[in-house]
């Protein structure tokens with residue numbers, strides 16, 4: 043008899059349980075235990091587990107047309123691009139499968155534009171602590187400490203600035219700089235919010251120096267922050283934007299959006315076997331139909347206020363250091379490096395467990411389904427209190 047995961051290449055420490063089924067905010071493991079899920083595949087399942095609209099879109103599209111090849115148009119590809127253009131400040135869309143892949147496409151487009159219009163400028167400025175994915179180039183773009191050393195040699199052409207420090211961006215922007223890539227809320231770094239003033243200054247700096255402003259909205263987009271896209275919170279328009287996670291509602295789907303002025307790929311410059319495949323595009327359409335309705339987004343903001351208030355009460359009652367976030371992407375700061383212990387204690391609660399995420403040793407991150415109910419938030423907060431009592435006393 044083999045032990046759990048013996049045939050898998052180890053990439054992370056996984057708990058000794060196997061998930062079998064999910065519905066809305068709930069997961070069920072093979073032993074029959076239920077978990078209230080505030081991770082949702084890392085902010086991926088915007089409508090929770092196994093929503094009927096996705097099951098329907100998948101099964102209808104699977105029976106109709108799976109993949110005619112990215113070299114041909116298909117109807118869901120065209121409709122999804124039209125919908126994204128109608129919902130956003132952008133004019134053109136490239137569809138792909140993962141966040142890293144969309145970000146790579148953004149960097150390629152910026153470099154293509156730099157070659158055509160900026161005398162070969164190619165350097166991308168991104169931010170310390172930032173996260174843009176796990177391809178080699180996106181590891182270079184990310185600001186995770188140590189990531190420049192694991193797989194050397196790394197792709198070159200990425201400079202770093204500090205979030206909320208406009209002088210650091212101005213200093214990093216040498217003559218070869220072509221773009222600035224930013225997460226308006228740094229997710230993996232621990233839900234660090236950009237200041238509105240900084241974002242306005244950044245937009246102005248980019249315009250003045252002919253730098254493209256690339257918004258990585260892989261985590262913040264599609265309702266996560268209470269608006270269709272987080273750039274709306276800052277009253278600025280980026281030049282390029284990437285989406286993934288919430289766009290697919292659980293399936294691999296991502297997008298690069300750009301303004302017409304930067305639509306400068308030549309045929310053959312960019313592509314991919316699954317880019318614009320109708321099966322995933324049909325799911326993206328189903329997700330947008332639901333999430334980007336004004337009433338749905340208003341309800342997300344209401345649920346976010348409710349969750350934030352509950353977390354603030356927990357900060358006061360348990361002597362934590364603070365709570366922050368945008369919409370339903372929120373974090374709690376613990377007094378010390380107990381986050382992994384709290385995650386484990388919450389998961390092991392019985393009869394019902396709570397699934398949490400700890401992106402930093404002293405920080406818990408919350409990214410529930412956008413349609414979580416207030417009763418489920420109440421239950422999650424009760425379970426969180428129980429886990430905190432066990433770990434912090």
Ligand SMILES: *Cc1c(COP(=O)(O)O)cnc(C)c1O
Pocket residue numbers: 139140141142143145173174175176225229230258259260261286287
């Ligand atoms: C998750 C994430 C990515 C990477 O997305 P993948 O689909 O895992 O490649 C990129 N940027 C941000 C901001 C993310 O949160």
